[in-house]
Amino acid sequence: MGLLQLGTPLAWPEAKQAANQVREWGIEQLLTIWRKAKVKERDALLWGDEIEYLVVAMDDKEEKVRLSLCQADVLKKLADDHDLAKQDTLVPDLQDNTIRSGTLPTFHPEFGRFMLEATPGKPWGIGFKDLLDVESDMKNRRVIAKQHMDPDQYPITLTTFPRLGTRDDYITPYYPPSGPALRSQFVPDEIANPHIRFPTLAANIRSRRGRKVELNVPVFKDKSTPSPFHDPTVNYDLHIWPEDDDVRNGAAKQDCVYMDAMAFGMGSCCLQITFQAKNIREGRTLYDQLSPLGPVLLALTAATPIYKGFLVDTDVRWNQISRAVDDRTPGELGEKPLKNDRWRIPKSRYASNSTYIAQDPRLRPEYMDPNLIVDERLKQKLVDGGMDDLLATHFAHLFIRDPLVIFSEDLLVLDPEGSNHFENIQSTNWQHMRFKPPPPDADIGWRVEFRSMEIQITDFENAAFAIFIVLVTRAILSFDLNFYIPIPRTTENMETAHTRDAVMKEKFWFRKDPFPRRSPKASPMLKGVNASKESLGAVDDEYRLMTIDEIINGISSSSSEEEDYFPGLIPLVESYLDSVNIDVTTRCELARYLDLIRNRANGTLWTGAKWIREFVRSHPEYKHDSEVSEHVVYDLFRAVDDIGKNEGKDKTVGWEMLTATERQKGLDD
Numbered sequence: 001m002g003l004l005q006l007g008t009p010l011a012w013p014e015a016k017q018a019a020n021q022v023r024e025w026g027i028e029q030l031l032t033i034w035r036k037a038k039v040k041e042r043d044a045l046l047w048g049d050e051i052e053y054l055v056v057a058m059d060d061k062e063e064k065v066r067l068s069l070c071q072a073d074v075l076k077k078l079a080d081d082h083d084l085a086k087q088d089t090l091v092p093d094l095q096d097n098t099i100r101s102g103t104l105p106t107f108h109p110e111f112g113r114f115m116l117e118a119t120p121g122k123p124w125g126i127g128f129k130d131l132l133d134v135e136s137d138m139k140n141r142r143v144i145a146k147q148h149m150d151p152d153q154y155p156i157t158l159t160t161f162p163r164l165g166t167r168d169d170y171i172t173p174y175y176p177p178s179g180p181a182l183r184s185q186f187v188p189d190e191i192a193n194p195h196i197r198f199p200t201l202a203a204n205i206r207s208r209r210g211r212k213v214e215l216n217v218p219v220f221k222d223k224s225t226p227s228p229f230h231d232p233t234v235n236y237d238l239h240i241w242p243e244d245d246d247v248r249n250g251a252a253k254q255d256c257v258y259m260d261a262m263a264f265g266m267g268s269c270c271l272q273i274t275f276q277a278k279n280i281r282e283g284r285t286l287y288d289q290l291s292p293l294g295p296v297l298l299a300l301t302a303a304t305p306i307y308k309g310f311l312v313d314t315d316v317r318w319n320q321i322s323r324a325v326d327d328r329t330p331g332e333l334g335e336k337p338l339k340n341d342r343w344r345i346p347k348s349r350y351a352s353n354s355t356y357i358a359q360d361p362r363l364r365p366e367y368m369d370p371n372l373i374v375d376e377r378l379k380q381k382l383v384d385g386g387m388d389d390l391l392a393t394h395f396a397h398l399f400i401r402d403p404l405v406i407f408s409e410d411l412l413v414l415d416p417e418g419s420n421h422f423e424n425i426q427s428t429n430w431q432h433m434r435f436k437p438p439p440p441d442a443d444i445g446w447r448v449e450f451r452s453m454e455i456q457i458t459d460f461e462n463a464a465f466a467i468f469i470v471l472v473t474r475a476i477l478s479f480d481l482n483f484y485i486p487i488p489r490t491t492e493n494m495e496t497a498h499t500r501d502a503v504m505k506e507k508f509w510f511r512k513d514p515f516p517r518r519s520p521k522a523s524p525m526l527k528g529v530n531a532s533k534e535s536l537g538a539v540d541d542e543y544r545l546m547t548i549d550e551i552i553n554g555i556s557s558s559s560s561e562e563e564d565y566f567p568g569l570i571p572l573v574e575s576y577l578d579s580v581n582i583d584v585t586t587r588c589e590l591a592r593y594l595d596l597i598r599n600r601a602n603g604t605l606w607t608g609a610k611w612i613r614e615f616v617r618s619h620p621e622y623k624h625d626s627e628v629s630e631h632v633v634y635d636l637f638r639a640v641d642d643i644g645k646n647e648g649k650d651k652t653v654g655w656e657m658l659t660a661t662e663r664q665k666g667l668d669d
């Protein structure tokens with residue numbers, strides 16, 4: 001999350017008053033950026049990953065792990081370390097993979113005061129050799145982060161802290177709930193980055209909604225879990241803030257773990273990949289073609305089975321973040337008649353995508369979201385400014401949202417060459433794909449960000465997923481692949497990805513034939529003509545339900561009906577690798593990563609979610625009542641740290657070994 005400049009933030013309702021001005025100015029800035037950048041050609045194929053860490057403090061005496069609110073200290077130590085640039089390779093077992101010279105990683109703040117983000121010092125290039133540097137670069141980032149922490153502090157790549165929001169002292173330094181910004185009964189305001197942007201964001205989401213955010217995650221019903229389950233940590237007798245009434249008005253749902261603050265969502269760590277395309281056309285293609293892969297990669301990277309000290313019945317973070325920043329009013333949610341707001345809005349501003357944007361003859365109108373809400377007036381401005389209908393629709397959809405954090409200084413004069421107002425809306429639309437226009441002040445091209453993946457415990461896994469997605473984009477562009485399915489199917493797949501063990505147990509909508517057969521008629525989409533009725537059946541015939549194994553590893557035609565053949569993403573990547581010149585060593589190195597994806601998809605290797613869940617369930621102190629105690633969490637973090645250490649010692653992967661061992665136990669559900 002990029003920090004916008006400091007200033008005087010407006011509280012809601014003043015911000016609400018200025019919303020139209022920000023949107024108008026944002027659209028003007030967008031038009032300027034677009035006019036300048038739409039002709040950009042031949043930008044390099046670059047890409048970069050983002051790794052997010054929780055920082056914890058291990059208390060080995062008490063055998064307790066706490067979230068450490070040390071983000072600012074660590075970032076300061078990193079900034080002050082002038083010798084860092086002189087350091088040579090930091091990961092001794094990967095001597096052959098030295099850090100690219102002069103490219104120390106970059107560290108960034110994040111929402112949680114216990115979080116850190118690290119990116120490569122400069123984006124990766126197209127070369128295969130670069131792919132082989134990713135894992136060691138990620139390892140180096142972790143080593144550098146650790147070097148700038150206290151000895152008891154560790155950067156950990158788990159998506160969430162399992163006991164965030166419990167009644168014990170799970171943070172250090174300790175602050176009790178609750179504060180004026182979040183008004184949470186579980187977490188203090190000090191849990192968030194103190195930069196004024198973050199408390200303002202949280203407070204204005206809450207004010208706009210008219211109540212606190214509401215996260216209810218179904219509890220995992222184990223043998224001894226009370227049924228019905230009522231979250232025992234909820235306090236119904238608080239009378240500090242008006243929002244304390246939320247729980248008395250039924251905010252906490254039966255059989256769910258209840259949470260009430262932005263930190264429970266935006267305090268999660270993920271793995272994001274950004275690609276630069278050679279021009280806007282290619283960027284629009286990548287945006288569309290990667291979109292249907294979002295839910296599949298979410299399920300494959302599932303790593304989030306615990307919230308607020310309880311095992312839950314879902315495996316991923318996504319919906320929790322979605323609810324943690326859901327600023328929709330009761331009218332927009334459809335709970336009350338619309339009074340002051342303009343639309344019923346089907347999705348949170350953190351949600352799966354609702355638009356396709358490629359000027360591709362294969363994009364049929366039937367693929368578009370029939371429930372798309374668009375600000376028609378702003379769309380008209382974009383169209384009048386020369387933008388095509390499809391792209392104007394995309395941005396006019398993002399611009400249905402109110403700006404949440406407005407600095408009064410920014411409202412004085414419009415900088416038409418700037419991007420602050422545009423980015424205000426753009427960067428608070430957290431969809432699973434993001435189309436990033438070039439910043440006005442840098443020589444950067446059109447970029448597409450893939451945002452659904454969960455952070456993985458080891459850098460080997462994080463590298464594997466990053467590399468896999470990179471290779472998939474190469475296959476998409478090289479073979480002109482077609483993964484289009486109707487957007488509502490992707491929305492549905494996103495829900496499916498939440499199911500416990502979705503990788504093994506669920507099926508996802510996916511396109512049957514990814515090869516580039518052009519649709520027979522000239523595209524009605526580009527002309528803005530509506531779907532003709534007779535073509536609707538044909539569209540539904542283009543996709544079907546597949547398991548993740550089928551999507552990733554394919555369905556051979558010999559083992560099934562010719563009808564059912566699907567090549568699979570890994571075989572497509574392999575064909576792409578066959579089609580380009582790479583040396584045997586590189587190919588073998590890449591195979592290690594592709595094997596992880598292949599084996600994750602076919603169930604040979606477990607997801608992080610499954611491993612964590614079974615770690616808890618097989619712990620001698622676990623009472624099979626869904627509660628994950630402080631001591632179990634301490635052991636979990638010890639185990640996670642050990643996996644990382646083993647991974648560093650030899651080139652075989654600790655994670656894989658551990659997973660395989662755990663697997664032998666064969667715990668049943």
Ligand code: ADP
Nearest residue numbers: 001046047048049050119122123274275276444
């Ligand atoms: P955000 O948090 O807004 O998504 P960040 O700046 O944190 O963006 O990181 C985005 C990623 O994009 C980083 O890995 C960075 O290395 C990478 N990146 C930077 N410039 C480019 C570029 N021109 N093309 C592709 N990736 C880039």
Ligand code: MG
Nearest residue numbers: 001052110117
């Ligand atoms: Mg981030």
Ligand code: MG
Nearest residue numbers: 001050108117
């Ligand atoms: Mg970032």
Ligand code: MG
Nearest residue numbers: 001002003108
């Ligand atoms: Mg950023």
Ligand code: MG
Nearest residue numbers: 097098100133
């Ligand atoms: Mg190197």
Ligand code: MG
Nearest residue numbers: 001050272449
């Ligand atoms: Mg990002």
